[in-house]
Amino acid sequence: MNLDIKIIKDTLMVRVGGEMDMLVADQLRYEIDRVIRGKNIRNLILDMEAVTFMDSAGLAVILGRYKKMAASGGKMYIIKARPGVKKVLELSGVDKLVAICTDEKDIINL
Amino acid sequence: MNLDIKIIKDTLMVRVGGEMDMLVADQLRYEIDRVIRGKNIRNLILDMEAVTFMDSAGLAVILGRYKKMAASGGKMYIIKARPGVKKVLELSGVDKLVAICTDEKDIINL
Amino acid sequence: MRLKNHVRLEFFSRPENVSLARTCAAACAAQVDCTLDEMEEIKLVVSEAVSNCIIHGYDNRADEKIVMELNLYENENLEIIIYDYGRGIDDIDQALQPAYSSVPGHMGMGFVFMKSFMDYMNVESSPGDGTTVKLTRNLGQRSNQALA
């Protein structure tokens, strides 16, 4: 898994690459939560362009981060997800909670 | 395996793609020999740019085609082989028989 | 129906083997002219079933045995059988409920994905002895279309 986390003002930008399965779920969860902790993050943008595979372990990380953001009144967005990843987000209903956007521009228009 | 065979004057240009192993060796041998048969081919250029893997089954096809060309006084060249493929050609000594060239220009300078 | 290929993969219950198992299943599926979508879906269901063996069957203990059997038939049906020798499932009906998970923080979507993406799913389990998931999917859609 590749992971790149950046804070821009009150927005956390997370770029993940590789396969999001149970092998990397714990680390991914840990790294994101570590950065969020104590900061006033209002938006979490998850850039999934480089995610080649995701199963329900990856999905659980996303749902958990969504709940965290929602609890503090923040928002979560997913951008650039591939068709296969999108299918999993939709079938699980996670797309009803987390906005699935084409790219950053799409978020601004939301 | 992808295979593209072209005749330009007395030169046979063979482009192979994919993995050259025992699964495709027979077909590759058959297709090349079918085109050569009855024609006055002086040069055989094997473009290996898209070959991602080759084992000794693929090597045997190359050696066989080299022998065929040599028997009729023709020449054989390999171009654009990747490092992994080149290593196999060298370790087997096939590079002493078939000229391993960078690209078409390299052949003309030979 | 005649068997075209049979592959049996046995491996330790380690998280890194989830990807090994799905790679192997995809390589087997690739032996018929299946679509990329089909391959991705095969990977997903294998990932779910194998992760379940590790997480639920063996409570995340490494070094326990998981088996995946792949049977590819002449009619391009791919049968995937995945089993463990772990704790088993007491109430299969409950386990199959969407969003049900016995472990907090988990999605409870594994069986939902397996059912949605495969033509057939069967779960057998004897508590204390292990769980077997049998999945079947026909991969011949594309060649059937070409014939029509």
Added chain:
Amino acid sequence: MRLKNHVRLEFFSRPENVSLARTCAAACAAQVDCTLDEMEEIKLVVSEAVSNCIIHGYDNRADEKIVMELNLYENENLEIIIYDYGRGIDDIDQALQPAYSSVPGHMGMGFVFMKSFMDYMNVESSPGDGTTVKLTRNLGQRSNQALA
């Protein structure tokens, strides 16, 4: 040395399974931080050994059984054991000679590649009962270098 991972792949003696076996071995090698060169070399030796089982062990009969065992140790040694239950080798010394092949048109380079690319190779065979090739390679060069 402690075992980090154990994978056992059993499959039919079909040409399309040569690539399945090497993909599986490469996926196992990828579990340690090995180089791309190492991965390619692992693929090559598996390809040679499995092709030999099919061509020589079983005279190209499909549907016979080939087994590949992968043992990955804590010290990043990868042990690959490939065996068949086929015709076996009468004269192993002769078989190991570079350029020797019992089948015309073959290179006789399989064992040469296995020996060159691996740290250790052992061939055992009982004529009529089958052949076992054991190959070992340390994949820890890169992490050892990083430590130095």
